[in-house]
Amino acid sequence: MTAQHNVTPATDWWRDAVIYQVYPRSFADGNGDGMGDLAGIRSRLPHLRSLGVDAVWLSPFYASPQADGGYDVADYRAIDPMFGTLSDAEAVIREAHDLGLRIIVDIVPNHCSDRHEWFRRALAEGPGSVLRERFHFRKGRGQNGEAPPNDWESIFGGPAWTRLADGEWYLHLFAPEQPDFNWEHPAVQDEFRSILRFWLDLGVDGFRVDVAHGLVKAAGLPDMGHGEQLTLLGNQVLPFFDQDGVHDIYRTWRAVLDEYPGERIAVAEAWAPTAARTALYVRPDELHQAFNFHYLNTGWDADSLRAVIDESLEAMRPVDAPATWVLSNHDVVRHRTRLGGSLDRARAAALLMLALPGSAYLYQGEELGLPEVTDLPDDVRQDPSFFRANGQDGLRDGCRVPLPWGEAAPPYGFGDGTPWLPQPADWAPLTVQAQTGDPDSTLELYRTALDLRRTHPGLGAGDAVEWLDAPAGVLAFRRPGGLICTVNTTEAAVTLPARPGRVLLSSLPSSPLAAASRLPSSSSHVVNTESDRMVAADTTIWWEE
Structure with missing residues (x-):
C-alpha cells in the first residue's frame, strides 16, 4: 500500500x-x-x-x-x-x-558493497556461478591471468580490478569494496x-x-x-x-x-x-x-x-x-x-x-x-x-x-x-x-x-535570462517582473549613475538598500525596476569607473 x-x-x-x-x-x-x-x-x-x-x-x-x-x-x-x-x-x-x-x-x-548478499554468494560459489553474471567477473590477461582484464583505472586510484584467490578478477570503478553491477x-x-x-x-x-x-x-x-x-x-x-x-x-x-x-x-x-x-x-x-x-x-x-x-x-x-x-x-x-x-x-x-x-x-x-x-x-x-x-x-x-x-x-x-x-x-x-x-x-x-525567490515570480521560473550590457568582469541580467541581478567579479568597485530602481537584496552585509548606484568588488545585488510607485522607462544599466 x-x-x-x-x-x-x-x-x-x-x-x-x-x-x-x-x-x-x-x-x-x-x-x-x-x-x-x-x-x-x-x-x-x-x-x-x-x-x-x-x-x-x-x-x-x-x-x-x-x-x-x-x-x-x-x-x-x-x-x-x-x-x-x-x-x-x-x-x-x-x-x-x-x-x-x-x-x-x-x-x-x-x-x-562487497558485503551485499549477491556478491558474497557469488564469491562463495566460485567461477561459473550464475550470480557472478550480475557483476563483472573476468579472467585476467597474461600467461597465467596475472594481469587485469583491461587497463581501466579506479576513480579512487589504482587499478579498477581486484583479483580473487580463485584467479578471477572483478570490476570496481571505485573502491575494491564497491563491485560494479552488470546492468545487462x-x-x-x-x-x-x-x-x-x-x-x-x-x-x-x-x-x-x-x-x-x-x-x-x-x-x-x-x-x-x-x-x-x-x-x-x-x-x-x-x-x-x-x-x-x-x-x-x-x-x-x-x-x-x-x-x-x-x-x-x-x-x-x-x-x-x-x-x-x-x-x-x-x-x-x-x-x-x-x-x-x-x-x-x-x-x-x-x-x-x-x-x-x-x-x-x-x-x-x-x-x-x-x-x-x-x-x-x-x-x-x-x-x-x-x-x-x-x-x-x-x-x-x-x-x-x-x-x-x-x-x-x-x-x-x-x-x-x-x-x-x-x-x-x-x-x-x-x-x-x-x-x-x-x-x-x-x-x-x-x-x-x-x-x-x-x-x-x-x-x-x-x-x-x-x-x-x-x-x-x-x-x-x-x-x-x-x-x-x-x-x-x-x-x-x-x-x-x-x-x-519564493515570493517573487521573476526568480527561479522560466528558462532564460536577458543579458544587459556590462563592462569586463561584471554580469548583469534581467528576469521577469523587472528584476535585475548584477554581479561584480572584479577586484574594484563599480559605480552606476542614478536610475529608477530599488535594491531588494545585496550580498554584502550592512549594505544600504537604497539607490542601486554602486556595486563593490565581489558582490551581487538584485534590483527591482518596477514597483507600485514607478514604471521604469529604461532599465539599461550604464557603468562608469
Whole structure:
C-alpha cells in the first residue's frame, strides 16, 4: 500500500525547487555517539523549513560497512544501525511532509558493497556461478591471468580490478569494496525497479541517482588506451561512463516514477563531457533533472560564468528540462574555499545562483558560510581515496565536517558526543544560533534570498535570462517582473549613475538598500525596476569607473 503523501500538490514543483543536501553523518547527532543520524535530522527539520527550501536530499543511510561513507550499500531496503531504524526513516519522511518539505533519497545503482548478499554468494560459489553474471567477473590477461582484464583505472586510484584467490578478477570503478553491477543482466534491472517501489511506497518524493552515467560499460570492456588518471569531475570520453545504453534504463525508471502521485522525481549525478550530453538524461521520458557540474567547476570570472549559464540553458531547452545550479556538495571543496576563500565572494555567488532560472541545490553548511576544513590530521580522515595513490584527491573529508548548531566550542550543539571528524576551534561565530537574527549574517542572507525567490515570480521560473550590457568582469541580467541581478567579479568597485530602481537584496552585509548606484568588488545585488510607485522607462544599466 502506498504511504499517504501529505505534501500539497504543485504542478512541476521540481522545475524551480531549491533542494538542500543533508549528509546524514555530519548533519546532527540525535543519540550522542558523535555520528549524525536520522533522529538528528528529524530534530533539525524546522531549521530547513525556516531556511525556506522546498525539498531535502538525504545522502545514503542504508545498511553499509561504510567503506565509502555509505555509498557501499549492503542492503538497499534496510537502515544502517548507526543511523537508526526503518521506523526512524518513516518518521523523517512523515514530519518533513507535515512541514511542507519533500524528501529525496540517494540510490546507488552503479555498485554495491562487497558485503551485499549477491556478491558474497557469488564469491562463495566460485567461477561459473550464475550470480557472478550480475557483476563483472573476468579472467585476467597474461600467461597465467596475472594481469587485469583491461587497463581501466579506479576513480579512487589504482587499478579498477581486484583479483580473487580463485584467479578471477572483478570490476570496481571505485573502491575494491564497491563491485560494479552488470546492468545487462535482467535480475539487476528488476531488483532496482523493486527498490524504487519500496521507497516510493514509504512516501519519498524522489531519488538522487549516484553515478548515473556509469551503469553501462562499452561492449567487450575495451582498454582506455592511455595512462591518464581519471577524475570523477572530469570530462573525458571513457568506455565506462556516459554510454548510450543508460538511457534505456532510465526510461523504465521514469515509468515507475509516473505510477505514483505527487510528481515523484529522479535527479541524475551524471558527469558527462558536455552540457548537451547531460541533457540526454533529462529527456521527457527519462529523468527530471541532472546536476550541472559544468557550472560548479566554473571559476569566479564573469565571461566564464556567462558562457556556462548560456550553455546550460540552451542545452536544456530542446528536452524541456530545467537547468540546475550547484556550488557545493559532499564530493568537492566547499565553494567559499574553492572561490578563493572570500566570504564576500561566496555570498555573491549564492545570490547569483538563486537568481537564475531553474532548480538550485544547496549543500549543508553553505548557508552558514562554512569554509573547507583543510587541516584535518591524517589519522582522522576516512575518505577511501585518501589512502590510495593518485586517487580522486583524497580530501573529501574537509567538506564533511559536522555542522555547528550552537554554543561557543565544539561540538557546537552537533550532539553530546565527540564528532566523528573534529570541528575547528574558531567556528563559534558560524553556528546557526550565532547567525540567527543577525541581519548581516550569511544565514539570514540565505533566508532572505530564498524568501525573495519564493515570493517573487521573476526568480527561479522560466528558462532564460536577458543579458544587459556590462563592462569586463561584471554580469548583469534581467528576469521577469523587472528584476535585475548584477554581479561584480572584479577586484574594484563599480559605480552606476542614478536610475529608477530599488535594491531588494545585496550580498554584502550592512549594505544600504537604497539607490542601486554602486556595486563593490565581489558582490551581487538584485534590483527591482518596477514597483507600485514607478514604471521604469529604461532599465539599461550604464557603468562608469
